[in-house]
Amino acid sequence: MVRNHGVQTRFCYRIGKGVNDFPNLDQGLQLESLEPRPLVMHSTQPQPEDSREILSATSHRPWPLPNAQWTMTQRWNDLLFAHWPVTPAQIAPLLPANLVVDTFDGAAWVGIVPFWMDQIRMHRWPEIPGVNRFPELNLRTYVRESHSNLGGVYFFSLDAGNPLAVVAARLFFKLPYFWSKMRIEHCDNREFCYSSRRRFAKKPARFRARYRSLGQASDKQGLEQFLTERYALYTADPGGALFKGNIHHLPWPLERAEAEFEVNELPAAHGIQLPDTAPLLHYSRELVVYIWALEPLPMPKLKTAAAPVPVAKPL
Numbered sequence: 001m002v003r004n005h006g007v008q009t010r011f012c013y014r015i016g017k018g019v020n021d022f023p024n025l026d027q028g029l030q031l032e033s034l035e036p037r038p039l040v041m042h043s044t045q046p047q048p049e050d051s052r053e054i055l056s057a058t059s060h061r062p063w064p065l066p067n068a069q070w071t072m073t074q075r076w077n078d079l080l081f082a083h084w085p086v087t088p089a090q091i092a093p094l095l096p097a098n099l100v101v102d103t104f105d106g107a108a109w110v111g112i113v114p115f116w117m118d119q120i121r122m123h124r125w126p127e128i129p130g131v132n133r134f135p136e137l138n139l140r141t142y143v144r145e146s147h148s149n150l151g152g153v154y155f156f157s158l159d160a161g162n163p164l165a166v167v168a169a170r171l172f173f174k175l176p177y178f179w180s181k182m183r184i185e186h187c188d189n190r191e192f193c194y195s196s197r198r199r200f201a202k203k204p205a206r207f208r209a210r211y212r213s214l215g216q217a218s219d220k221q222g223l224e225q226f227l228t229e230r231y232a233l234y235t236a237d238p239g240g241a242l243f244k245g246n247i248h249h250l251p252w253p254l255e256r257a258e259a260e261f262e263v264n265e266l267p268a269a270h271g272i273q274l275p276d277t278a279p280l281l282h283y284s285r286e287l288v289v290y291i292w293a294l295e296p297l298p299m300p301k302l303k304t305a306a307a308p309v310p311v312a313k314p315l
Contacts, residue, residue, distance in 0.1 A: 054288055057250055061231055063150065066246050070290040072122050078184070078192055079115035080211045080257060081282040083227055084274045086110055091141055094271060095154060096236035098297065102142040102151050104226045110272055111140045111227065112264065112279075114194045114209065116184055119288070120165075134162035135182040137196045137207055139266045142227070143234055145244065147298055152232035152244065156270040159196050159205070173294060174235045174243060178205070188212065198269075205269040211259035213283040218254040224282065228252045241299060246292040257283035 051073065058065055085107035092101050101108045118133040137159040144151050158175055160166050161182035169177040178198050185193040191212040198205035218224060229252065233245045259281055267274050 051288075051290070054250060055248065055290065058248075060229070060251050061248070062229075063231070065248060066292050068292060069123055070248070071293045072291045073119070073288065074117045074291070075119040075286055075288050076115050076117050076284075077286045078186065079113060079284045079287070080192075080194075080209075080259060081228060081254075081284070082112045082209075082211075082259060082261075082279040083109050083281075084111075084277065084279050086272070086275065090272065094156065095141075095143060096234075096242055097240060098146045098242050099143045099154060099234055100146055102144045102226075104223055109142055109227060110267060110274065111138075111142075112207070112266060113138050113140065114184070114192075114196070114207070114211075131162055131164045131168070134160055134165060135184050135194070135196070136160045137180070137182070137194075137266070139270060139272075142230065145234060145242075145297060150232060150244075151230060152234050153230045154234050156272070157205070157266065159198055159207075159266075161196075173245060173291075174237050175233075176235075180205075201269070203269040204265045206263045206265045208262040209259055209264070210262070211257055211281070211283065213285075214256040214258060216256045218256050218282050220251065220254060223280070224254060227280075228254065228282070235294070242297040243294040244297055245294050248290045249287050252282075252284055252287060254282045254284055257281040 055065065055070075086109070088101040088103055088106075088108045091108045091110070095101065114135070114137045116133070116135040119127070120132040121127045139156040139158075140153050141156070142151065143154045155175060158169070158177045159180040159182065160169070160177055161180060163179045166177040166179045169175050178201070180196045180198045182196045183194070187193065191210070193210050194208070196205075196207040231247050233247060234242065235245070236242050259279075264274075
């Protein structure tokens with residue numbers, strides 16, 4: 001937001017459609033003059049630019065940082081958390097072995113999270129042109145690993161507007177990424193129109209929503225903390241092997257939000273039925289995230305059959 005002789009200027013732009021759809025992101029920038037209006041709140045939480053400052057801030061974490069170097073860093077922008085409570089019995093059959101549903105007040109939670117990311121790079125590598133800015137949409141739930149009891153995120157799906165990023169994430173992080181035709185339009189200080197349509201999908205997986213920040217800081221305790229302060233992801237390969245990826249970031253700067261969902265086919269595409277209730281909504285402007293390489297976890301132990309009992313001989 002910029003000022004020009006007492007008139008605020010609004011940026012209306014499209015952020016990161018698929019690389020084949022949007023060859024030059026900067027060409028989508030347009031300017032439109034608006035009458036002055038009150039600025040919505042920006043988070044007062046410091047966002048240090050230096051990675052050393054972020055990586056040294058660990059008092060909020062439930063366990064220490066890994067000793068190894070991080071593998072990838074990203075910045076997540078204009079993110080909506082939309083969460084619905086569901087029964088644990090609905091989610092448990094959808095999880096890999098050795099993951100159990102993490103609940104809050106007896107309920108499992110399903111989240112849909114649209115955002116766009118940039119500043120993507122590997123450790124000691126520069127940003128790679130063509131794969132460092134695109135939208136992403138994920139469908140997730142919250143779990144614990146049965147051996148360590150450490151909490152984390154389990155993704156049912158992740159849609160991205162960049163096919164190279166999809167291939168890399170599937171190959172190196174074993175995550176269920178899908179290439180989708182995506183668009184996010186930012187036509188107000190905190191209002192976004194988001195659309196996604198999965199390409200080559202066996203089941204329809206479309207999403208269209210409009211969301212905005214209300215400019216009010218949200219609670220960061222209780223349920224909000226349970227849903228957002230997650231420092232690991234869990235995933236499994238086609239053979240059933242389980243992996244953990246450590247994640248680090250500062251505490252989420254959450255704001256209250258509102259949204260309208262025009263189309264939301266993602267849960268049904270993955271066997272999930274959402275309740276007919278309004279979701280819990282939060283917005284976050286930006287957050288820098290660090291991700292570590294996957295660690296293999298113990299394989300599920302198969303129960304062996306007991307030794308057969310010999311049949312008694314007749315007398």
